[in-house]
Amino acid sequence: MVTVIPGSDLLTSALNVISQSLQIPVIIFLLAFAVFAVYIIGNLISEYSSHKKVPVKLIRDLIYRIANCEDINDIQGIIKNAPIQHSQKVVLIEIAKSKDLREDTRRALARKLFEEEQDKIERNLQKTDIVTKIGPTLGLMGTLIPMGPGLAALGSGDVNTLASAIIVAFDTTVVGIGSGAVAYVAGKIRRRWYEQYLSNLDALADTVLDRLKKEDEIRGK
Numbered sequence: 001m002v003t004v005i006p007g008s009d010l011l012t013s014a015l016n017v018i019s020q021s022l023q024i025p026v027i028i029f030l031l032a033f034a035v036f037a038v039y040i041i042g043n044l045i046s047e048y049s050s051h052k053k054v055p056v057k058l059i060r061d062l063i064y065r066i067a068n069c070e071d072i073n074d075i076q077g078i079i080k081n082a083p084i085q086h087s088q089k090v091v092l093i094e095i096a097k098s099k100d101l102r103e104d105t106r107r108a109l110a111r112k113l114f115e116e117e118q119d120k121i122e123r124n125l126q127k128t129d130i131v132t133k134i135g136p137t138l139g140l141m142g143t144l145i146p147m148g149p150g151l152a153a154l155g156s157g158d159v160n161t162l163a164s165a166i167i168v169a170f171d172t173t174v175v176g177i178g179s180g181a182v183a184y185v186a187g188k189i190r191r192r193w194y195e196q197y198l199s200n201l202d203a204l205a206d207t208v209l210d211r212l213k214k215e216d217e218i219r220g221k
Contacts, residue, residue: 033179131183139176143169
């Protein structure tokens with residue numbers, strides 16, 4: 001015959017209290033994630049409508065125009081009139097304005113500006129990444145937490161309590177997995193856009209830097 005240690009009952013009760021106390025916070029977070037998933041869909045549609053699809057041919061033409069311009073002062077005009085993202089123009093114009101700096105300093109500035117753009121993108125993607133990873137986890141927690149009292153109620157013949165627990169468990173599972181799925185798809189689409197954005201920015205920034213270096217060589221710096 002197994003002797004139950006009183007301390008084990010205390011620990012079990014403590015775990016049960018902690019588990020049940022998490023139910024309300026989990027549900028609140030899941031509701032927040034559901035609202036955020038709707039926001040993500042709307043934001044993705046808005047971003048898609050304003051997204052400028054820049055073909056490779058356009059980037060190639062810009063590279064040739066910047067590299068072959070006669071006066072480095074023309075670089076800013078070329079960039080301002082280019083059909084690219086405004087944030088890209090800001091970075092490229094800032095690099096073009098650094099013509100009086102030494103080459104190493106210019107490249108350091110360009111690297112810093114590029115890293116700043118990367119940080120902005122990472123901050124935007126972190127939100128969807130969090131929902132993608134935490135949403136299903138919270139859904140699982142929301143499934144398991146009410147099942148304990150529900151199964152205990154079943155043992156005493158209280159079917160209504162079990163039914164309520166099952167409803168909560170299923171609802172939290174659906175919300176958690178659904179929010180995570182929406183965030184995952186949106187994150188994938190936006191990551192592809194941002195990768196193209198950074199790739200184009202990197203190519204154009206290198207072209208501007210090379211043109212400024214060529215001007216230094218002409219001036220004999």
